[in-house]
Amino acid sequence: MKPALSIVFFTVASGAGLGLLALLALADLCPVPLLSPAALIRGLPLALLLIAAGLASSVLHLAKPSNAWRAFARFRTSWLSREAVLAALLFPLTFAYLAAVALDTAGMARALLSIVVCLLSWSVLFCTAMIYASLKPIRQWRTGWTPAAYLLLGHWSGALIAIAVAVGYGGEPVSWAWLAAGLGVAALLVKLGYWHHGAADRGGKSALTLEQAIGVPQGVRPPGVSVAQARLFDAGHTQRTFLTDEFVFRIARQHAQALRGAALALGFGIPLIWLATGPRHWAAAASVAVLAIVGLLAERWLFFSDARHTVRLYHGDART
Amino acid sequence: MTRQIAFDDRSRQQTHFSTCYMCACRCGIKVTVENDRVRFIQGNPNHPVNKGVLCAKGSAGIMKQYSAAKLTKPLMRRPGARRGAGDFVEIEWDEALDILTARLRDIRASDPTKLAFFTGRDQMQALSGMWAQQFGTPNWAAHGGFCSVNMAVAGLYTIGYSFWEFGAPDWDHAKYFLLWGVAEDHSSNPLKIGLDKLKKRGAKFVSINPVRTGYSAIADEWLPIRPGTDGLLALALIHVLLKRGAIDWEFLIRYTNAPWLVVQTPGMPGDGLFARDEKDNPLVWDHVAQVLSNGHLPDIAPALLASVELPDGRRAKTVFSLISERYLDERYAPESVAAECGVAAATITRIAHEIAHVAFNEAVELPIRWTDMHGRTHDKVIGRPVAMHAMRGISAHSNGFQTCRALHLLQMLLGALEGPGNFRARAPYPRRIPMRTLPENDPTVIFAPDTPLKRMPNGNPTRPEDLVIDKDGKPLRIDRAYSWESPLAAHGMMHMVITNAANHDPYPIDTLLLFMANMAWNSSMNTGDVREMLARTAAHGEYAIPFIVVVDAFQSETVNFADLVLPDTTYLERYDAISLLDRPISEPDAAGDSIRHPILKPDRDVRPWQDVLVELASRLKFPAFTREDGSRKFADYRDFIVNYEKLPGIGFLAGWRGKDGESHLRGAPNPKQWEKYIEHQSFFTYPWPENMRYYRFANKDYLEFAEKHALFGTPPVQVILQMYSEPLQKFRLAGQGLYDGPQPSSPTDRERLATYFDPLPFWYEPLETQGKAREAYPFHAITQRPMMMYHSWDSQNVWLRQIVAQNYLYMNRGSARKLGLADYDWVWVASRHARIRCQLKTMEGVEANTVWTWNAIGRQPGVAGLEPGAPEATAGFLLNHLISELLPKHASDERRLTNSDPVTGQAAWFDLRVSVRKCAPGETGLWPTVAPAKRLPGDDGVRPTILRWTTKRS
Amino acid sequence: MKLGLLIDLDTCVGCHACATACKEWNGSSSVSGPLSDYEPFGADPSGVWLNRVRHYEVGDYPASKTINFPMSCLHCEDADCVSVCPTGASYKRADGIVLVDQEKCMGCNLCAWACPYGARELDQATGTMKKCTLCVDRIYDVLLPPEDRQPACVLACPTHARMFGDFDDPHSEVSRVSADRGGFGLLPELGYAPVNRYLPPREPKPLPGVDDARALLERGLASLASPVIRR
Helix, strand or coil: CCCCHHHHHHHHHHHHHHHHHHHHHHHHHCCCCCECHHHHHHHHHHHHHHHHHHHHHHHHCCCCHHHHHHHHCCCCCCHHHHHHHHHHHHHHHHHHHHHHHHCCCCCHHHHHHHHHHHHHHHHHHHHHHHHHHCCCCECCCCCCHHHHHHHHHHHHHHHHHHHHHHHHHCECHHHHHHHHHHHHHHHHHHHHHHHHHHCCCCCCCCCCEHHHHHCHHHCCCCCCCCCCCEEEEECCCCCCCHHHHHHCCCCCHHHHHHHHHHHHHHHHHHHHHHHHHCCCCHHHHHHHHHHHHHHHHHHHHHHHHCCCECHHHHCCCCEC | CCCCCCCCCHHHEEEEEEECCCCCCCCEEEEEEECCEEEEEEECCCCCCCCCCCCHHHHCHHHHHCCCCECCCCEEECCCCCCCCCCEEECCHHHHHHHHHHHHHHHHHHCHHHEEEEECCCCCHHHHHHHHHHHCCCCEECCHHHHCHHHHHHHHCCCCCCCCCCEEECCCCCCEEEEECCCCCCCHHHHHHHHHHHHHHCCEEEEECCECCHHHHHCCEEECCCCCCHHHHHHHHHHHHHHHCCCCHHHHHHHECCCCEEECCCCCCCCCCECECCCCCEEEEECCCCEEEECCCCCCCECCCCEEECCCCCEEEEHHHHHHHHHCCHHHCHHHHHHHHCCCHHHHHHHHHHHHHHHHHCCEEECCCEEECCCCEECCEEECCEEEEECHHHHCCCCHHHHHHHHHHHHHHHCCECCCCCEEECCCCCCCCCCCCCCCCCHHHHCCCCCCCCCCCCCCCCCHHHCCECCCCCECCCCCCCECCECCCCCCCHHHHHHHHHCCCCCCCCEEEEECCCCCCCCCCCHHHHHHHHCCECCCCCECCCEEEEEECECCCCHHHCCEEEECCCCCCCCEEECCCCCCCCECCEEEEEEECCCCCCCCCCCCHHHHHHHHHHHCCCHHHECCCCCECCCCHHHHHHHCCCECCECCCCCCECCCCCECCCCCCCCCHHHHHHHCCCEEEEECCHHHCCCHHHEHHHHHHHHHCCCCCCCCCCCCECCCCHHHHHHHHHHHCCCCCCCCCCHHHHHHHHHHCCCCCCCCCCHHHCCCCCCCCCEEEEEECCCCCCCCCCCCCCCHHHCCCCCCEEEEHHHHHHCCCCCCCEEEEECCCCEEEEEEEEECCECCCEEEEECCCCCCCCCCCCCCCCHHHHCCCCCHHHCCCECCCCCCCCCCCECECCCCCCECHHHCEEEEEECCCCCCCCECCCCCCCCCCCCCCCCCCEECCCCCCC | CCEEEEEECCCCCCCCHHHHHHHHHHHCCCCCCCCCEECCCCCCCEECCCEEEEEEEECCCCCCEEEEEEEECCCCCCCHHHHCCCCCCEEECCCCCEEECCCCCCCCCHHHHHCCCCCCEEECCCCEEECCCCCHHHHCCCCCCHHHCCCHHHHHCCCCCEEEEECCCCCCHHHHHHHHHCCECCCHHHCCCCCCEEECCCCCCCCCCHHHHHHHHHHHHHHHHCCCCCC
């Protein structure tokens, strides 16, 4: 798939925002004061800002944004619609929650709001992931690893931001560090599992082949043979099309390796090492969070560019 | 849920019927117009050619009509500008016509041969040929000389009709179909419709072609043949049939010259000619009566195998004896030819048995009464349902003529001609063999000022006396057609015109008039040199070709070399007649012709070329266009078509003749004839009654009817199919110094005649590689057009160029691997003449020793309405640069010979041999490149970045 | 109803007639026209096509087969392109045709991602997705003569390799031919239940070959010795 920068940014930013939001809400529920009120009151708008920035970016991706308001219409069947509806619900409820926090109210209402906000955040994250995981033509995405990765990566990046907030405005950075490290390791493992699942030379039963795509098993082959290899002779156009732009994006192998390296190093390696040293400085924490986001942008970019849609078979790929 | 669907508002639309113009099919189209623009073009379901279907070219007609490449006004080379720079000024039609008329008048009044008028891809040769005859110049031809003349001449001299234009396979009854060397772009829709019929009936379809695309893709069996060796395959099939005796003896005896006696006096005049009686009838040996007999008589029993002594003591053998001796020789055994042609011996043998089985064990019998030329009635028609079709893969070789004759020989031996399931003739064929039209060759007539030729510029020579040469044997035509070098060049030799004109050899001309021919690009061999020759200056600074006029509807590479450009209309803006006098739309079961008529008004200052031709003819007072009192006969082309009669009652259009429009095929002019055609969806068909549909070369009812309606000459006689071609033997005798008449003086010409004018088909190595080491140029290099494009006309089409905008050189994957080549590698492709650089792609479906590419995708930057950065200009390439129009000079040659078939002069495109080598790193990009064309006046070069084409008003 | 197309790979010669006929019809159609062309005369020409023909080779030389493969929307029974669409622009009609409502589409591309076959293309000028409409504005246009109420691609195809009809009706021509010739849907593994059917190349009938030589030889010898043949 062609990685659209707007979508890459959208999922990483809103993922981080949603993860952060869920963690803040959970922290608020926690009997241990993981975050000071000052930290909470600054963390929540930051989360909303990240989510809003992400959503705005996703609207940029639309070819006809004037119809974006229609996106709520198909909650029943469409994960994108569900994401839109739930994200729409999230904002007023989070504002309400923010009001409760700002007014320093305590009790059931605030607790309930924090639970709802947390659940909504998880739902939106899940919906975003399911937009991709539900797409049958993309083998790499059709796996539980996808929503698992979205949720964990969102919480991992959110946790790193939370640490910065905690260090900057008060909280328990050490607890956060342990939590973040746990999330980070889990996210890394899930990411590795995802990559393994989707590898080009793997696939076995789940990878589709060009032969299947054009019906070689159903008889589309020379007479008298039962097995034959298929190859693309001509795609029917010598220049580009919407389909080649969107789906037959090819990245040179060395660039893909480099990006994966960047994703691993920046998105996991450096932050985890830094966490081990113990988060102390606000600036460092913020920088690491930003670095991690950059690494996750690379990961997300690869998420798209690694994906091999079945339409690529029709353009000559041997397998998905 | 139902949401509203908006339908077309039919009340705002008009429907017209006309004829497509994208290729040589001439399919019937239904054109829907809305808001003065073309809304939809579809096939006309009632039309005999396409019966409702329409190919990609026709379906993209909208974008042809609205192409940015359309010429908009007459142009003249800016005074002082260099020819070829494309530096023009716009002029008015009156001025343009005055300039041209004055020049033509001067030429005609002094030396008419100084006008060379050559038409490329057109469909009105009957008019342009007649115009040239009236002008008085022999220097006219269409493009057949570099396209398909081998098929035409081989057919017309053998069976009285031919592959390609003048016949069609009988799709309804064929049970086995062999397709020889037919590329994607030929015969388009009828072939496609026919293949579907075959498939539905379970008929076997075998394709003989080095490339497996297009039609060959759906073949039941694909024979990847080495280019130029089809003749070997055909003769090997014949070898097997002869060995097995799987021959239609009756057919041979009744319909061919197989039993005719051939004089055997080697080294003496008259050798190899038919033994004839005192009335010139060919002799046969009646083996029952044990006498020599006139071979035309009915009820005799001619021997097929016989060697006799003639009354004058000379020996003679039957044609069939000679055939048996030659083709039963081991030289033509499958085992001997397999390595050469690339088809396994077992396969050849099997195919021969398959076609024999189908021909003899699965014969078709139709209960149709018909009468033969001896007046005998038969109550059924027997068909040996093996059909064939063949085209450029056979034709474009220097051995194409003999190869095509080999295919016809195969058909004759099987009795597979003109019967149900065979390749059958299309009216106005079959004709007698050879046709009685000879090319004008009288120098006093040719050089006479202000005098039409007595004969047409083109014709069918039958003996050395018919050549168009002077008493010293020098060619009289600028293209040297009908000379000792190319005696049967029945379609002229367009590919030699520019070279000869630029070299003033055989003589200089004054004006070269080109219609719809892209000679400065893909329709030439040796493109680079041709472009140089068009602009070459001679001794006194004048151009070697002083004046060039280009007529076309669209801008092209050739337009840039014009001194005068006359812009033509598109096919939706004009009247046209697709005439029985030319290349008609007839089917085997029905004669037919058709028209075009204006559906749109031109939005620019253009005029239909036919109207201009009529105008020029009138101004120059051609006799056929001028009354006794000196006034013009015809107001315009419309008028000409209605009122011109070639013979009494015979005009360009055959339908609705007679004052009342009630006569068909022959009748007085009908003033309302155009209206009748338009009323009848722009076409006319005359279905043949059943009894006139088969065996027309011997069908009394057909031949008598045809003669009455000028579709056959007088008197109607049976057309005996010529397995052995006596005209060829006459030329051979001239080469051997044994002819009682003109003979060539040049040893080279003598040797060529003696070798190649074999009256029986044979196979020889294409001239290009004779004597040359094949190792230096191991690959055959050929081209074809993709199915959705034709000639060089479709890169200007917005839709079609999205399918193909650049080309690659295709090579067999296994062969590529051996050379260390992979997809998208840049390679040097070199011939003995030149080299080019391009990108390679590999594929399975190409013969291992062949490379190929799509022709005419590569274009000069800035032509065809394209922006200079178009892929056609930056990545598309021509193979043409590699082909020389001249053969390499051998020590014994006095001059360089044309790279053509020695019999017909057909340009031998596909003889090209190349080497392919990977480029060094960094050596990428097209080579050679051509400087961009200048924009024409009136073209600001602005092109839209997005086109949102619709006829709906927003 | 399950309206769809039957495409015969045995007779498709890859001429692109179906693709261009579709382009010209739908370009001026009110349903989803105009269909944009980008850089129409320029360096990187492309455009919106609702039907494309691709070409493949199956097997190795010299026994390879070339397959010409037209593809347009298969009007799946279980069309994910409809279920993933957030605005409801993508919808499936009762007659089976899947359409894109040009008023509602927001151009998010999700349906194109959901379609395994590449049947949908974004028109940059309108910002909406376009796809085969089964020429819904031809097949239901009562002002067209009945024989013209077919998709443009079906009318154009010179080898009659395309048929249009109701696959829900077992007696329709498309159903019968598909059953006869082993028509198959593309990538059934994905569960979309595509309605369009492709027909595989026919197996050629074997002909008597070398084995029949003896019979032919006898015939040949016999006829030489047979009753005399007269002109």
